[in-house]
Amino acid sequence: MxxxxxxxxxxxxxxxxxxxxxxxxxxxxxxxxxxxxxxxxxxxxxxxxxxxxxxxxxxxxxxxxxxxxxxxxxxxxxxxxxxxxxxxxxxxxxxxxxxxxxxxxxxxxxxxxxxxxxxxxxxxxxxxxxxxxxxxxxxxxxxxxxxxxxxxxxxxxxxxxxxxxxxxxxxxxxxxxxxxxxxxxxxxxxxxxxxxxxxxxxxxNMRRLARTDVVTGLLNRAGLNHDLVELLMALPEERMLAMFWLDLDKFKEVNDTLGHPVGDRVLAEVAARLRAQAPDKAAVARFGGDEFIVVAEVGDRFESERLARAIAEDISRSIRIDQRRIDIATSMGVALLPNDGHDIDTLMQSADLALYHAKVGGRNQVCFFDTAMTRDLVRRKEIEVELRSAIQRDELSIFFQPIVDLETGRIRSFEALVRWFHPEKGELRPDEFIPVAEETGAIITLGNWITAQAAKACAQWPEDVTLAVNLSPMQLRAPGAALGILTALRDAGLAPHRLELEVTESLFLDDSADTVRFIDELSAEGVRFALDDFGTGYSSLHYVNKYPFKKIKVDRSFVSGPNAGRKSDAIIRAVAGMGSTLDMDIVAEGLETIEQVQAVKAAGCTLGQGYYFSRAVPDYLAAMLLAQERERDEKARRA
Missing domain, CATH: 1.20.140 (Butyryl-CoA Dehydrogenase, subunit A; domain 3)
Structure with missing residues (x-):
């Protein structure tokens, strides 16, 4: 009409x-x-x-x-x-x-x-x-x-x-x-x-675009949240909702070696495989980076296990892009509603925790949530997330513990130690968050920040006082690690010979060319190295002979540990004798009493560190200790 x-x-x-x-x-x-x-x-x-x-x-x-x-x-x-x-x-x-x-x-x-x-x-x-x-x-x-x-x-x-x-x-x-x-x-x-x-x-259209990931065409976080509500409302009473949270293993290597365009094509291929494996009406989303989430209605746990296995096997198939063969594996955490959570938020927390457990357990595996994943894992996950923004929120601080010359009593060096003062949890011990930082790779950012901040503080001290900074093996393996340290020194105006990097023996387990190149490059600029925690783990005189160490730190367990005694004294003497012959300083850690100080000095140790001398203090107190020491020396000289 x-x-x-x-x-x-x-x-x-x-x-x-x-x-x-x-x-x-x-x-x-x-x-x-x-x-x-x-x-x-x-x-x-x-x-x-x-x-x-x-x-x-x-x-x-x-x-x-x-x-x-x-x-x-x-x-x-x-x-x-x-x-x-x-x-x-x-x-x-x-x-x-x-x-x-x-x-x-x-x-x-x-x-x-x-x-x-x-x-x-x-x-x-x-x-x-x-x-x-x-x-x-x-x-x-x-x-x-x-x-x-x-x-x-x-x-x-x-x-x-x-x-x-x-x-x-x-x-x-x-x-x-x-x-x-x-x-x-x-x-x-x-x-x-x-x-x-x-x-x-x-x-x-704008709403649809706002809910869609540009690279893969899957749902993004906003789209996933929208679809999850609809899936939950339509879920029959006798059915379950399964959430599969995936993280591609070592995907960063694809971006770093082949470039982000290739990485995006890999993500798009993974997305296509997820769509193919996901049941009808399932929500498939790219949650961010190389993480994906599939949420589907299932009848029981057995059905979710079959689906998880099918997804993992499909993703593990080689991907060919421009005649290149790219192998991708995935870690997966799975949680079920209502078994592992009665609402969407709890379900996501359970799946995320299961994924974290899968990655910590060795990657390339599927892990279903269960109650055995204790509060400790939840706490570690919280630390991982919060640690990445703690630097920007000024929650981290550098404290300095003096290393003292046992002969003169003067401060020869300060060891930089990181402290985390969380606004809600209070002070977190380094043994709580440093392992988490190493597991997640956040130690690279954290270690670089510690070096930069400590170097700025050390630049204000007298020329004869040096700085000791602990170095994680992951920092060394990061691309441009040596350049990053030298840049921090240059920005702080600190001479390289005033920096001493403390490494543990675990660094040398693979004895790789990268380790040799890193140490040689920094040593050539004047940076010194110290072997930390000597006497524990994989101790070997081979490392002392091969690498240019200027200092060996005897582990505190030989000084103040429960097994300290005649045997440990003999070991300290042997190490001190070796250090004297090789013109190396020997540091005794964990000194808490005058008797321990006298014992390690008599054994031949040249330096000491521990609560007997001072706890770790902020930079302004470290400067005050140095000023007081210089004032005493001046008075003694005048007298």
Whole structure:
């Protein structure tokens, strides 16, 4: 059906326009009542069978029309726009035509003048008023007005009376004016609805884009949260919701060696494989970086195990990109609702914890959540997350513990020790967060920060005081590790020979070329190295012989541990004798009493460190200790 304004952009706009016909039941009811009363009044007043028949038909048409209108009004969205329009159109034309016919008959048959005024007035008022009301469908509005005006105009011409002839002419002008107003209203209304529809579509597209990951086309976090709510609401009571949280193992190596474009293509391929394995209606999302989440409805744990195994096996298949073969494995944590959590947040925490357990347990494995994953694992995970932002929040501080010359009692060096003062948990011990930092790789950022901050403090001390910093094996293996340390020294204005890196024997287990290159590069610049915790772990004189150590630190267990005694004294003496021969300083750690100080000094140790001399202190107290020492020396010199 072709209407005025037939260029409606689509069915949605058309439906909105048609719905406006059904949005004002009160106005239609008033029009029906007025027309019905006018028709009945004319029938009673004239007693003319023709006028009576038309008047009764008008009243009945109005009643039927209002009943249909009310039913359609309540269920407008359940019907096709064209069907709604046709039903309204038929009733509108019938009612308008009867109104016009009734008025025309009263003019042509010459009943009392008051009846003519009543019927003509009601018909014209109805025709003009309904045109504005139904402007959303201008053909209906114009057709109604035409059906009202045309019979009156014809009757006026047939009456052969100048007044009625003028009325007929005026009706033409009224018709043209009202049609113009109606079409203008239609254009305004159509444009507004069209603009609203365009805005709604743009909002939908923006919402969809906001919920979609650009690289993989999967859901992002926002999209996952939205779909999780829908999955949970639709979950049958006897079914379970399984969450599979995946982390690609060593994906960073792909980005570092092949570049991010190749890495993105690997992520897209993993996404495609996840879509292929995921059941219908499952939510598949890229949670961030190289982490993915699949949430699916399952019948039992066995079904979730089969799905987890299928996903892991599919991802482990080699990926070919530009003739390159790339092998990717995944660690996966799985949690089930309601077994492992009764809401989405708890389910995600359980799956995340299971994933963490899978990575700590050796990677490339699937781990289901169970209650054996204790609070300790939760705490370690919290530490991992919070540690990465602790530096920016100024929660980390560098403390310095003096290393003292046992012969003179003067401070020769300070060991930099990191302290974490958490705003809620209080002070966290290094043995709580350093292992977590090493497991997660955060030790690289942390270690570089410690070196940079400690070097800035040391640069303010006297030239003869050096700085000792612990070095993690992971820091050494990081790309550009030596350059990073030299850059920190340069930025701080600290001479390389004033820095001493303390390494443990675990660093040399693989005895790699990277280790040799790192030590050689820094040694060439003047940086010194010390072997820390000597006498524990994998002690070997081979390391002392191969690498340019200037200092050996005897582990505190030989000095103040539960097994300290005659045997440990003999070991300390042997190490001290070796150090004297090789022109190396021997540091005794863990000194707490004067007796221990005297014992290690007698054994041949040259330096000492421990609570007997001082605990680790902030940088301003370290500077104060040095100032006090210099003041004592000056007084002694003057004396």
């Amino acid at each position: 072709k209407h005025f304004g037939g260029n409606d952009r689509d069915d949605d706009v058309r439906l909105k326009l048609v719905e406006t016909l059904y949005n004002q039941p009160t106005s239609l009811m008033m029009a029906v009542l007025t027309g019905a009363m006018g028709g009945i009044t004319a029938a009673i007043a004239t007693q003319n069978p023709v006028i009576t028949a038309v008047g009764v038909a008008l009243a009945l048409t109005g009643i039927v029309r209002f009943v249909l209108y009310y039913r359609m009004h309540r269920n407008a969205l359940d019907h096709d726009a064209r069907k709604l329009e046709r039903i309204f159109e038929a009733g509108a034309y019938a009612f308008a035509g009867l109104c016009g016919l009734l008025a025309a008959l009263t003019i042509y048959l010459h009943p009392p003048g008051a009846i003519q005024v009543l019927t003509v007035s009601l018909s014209l008022v109805y025709g003009v008023g309904i045109s504005a009301r139904n402007a959303a469908r201008p053909l209906i509005a114009t057709g109604q007005l035409l059906l009202v005006c045309l019979p009156i105009a014809i009757a006026g011409l047939l009456a052969q009376d100048i007044v009625y002839a003028i009325l007929s002419a005026l009706l033409v002008l009224v018709f043209a004016a009202v049609v113009s107003v109606t079409l203008n209203l239609f254009r305004i209304l159509r444009d507004q609805i069209t603009a609203a529809e365009v805005s709604a579509r743009m909002a939908d």
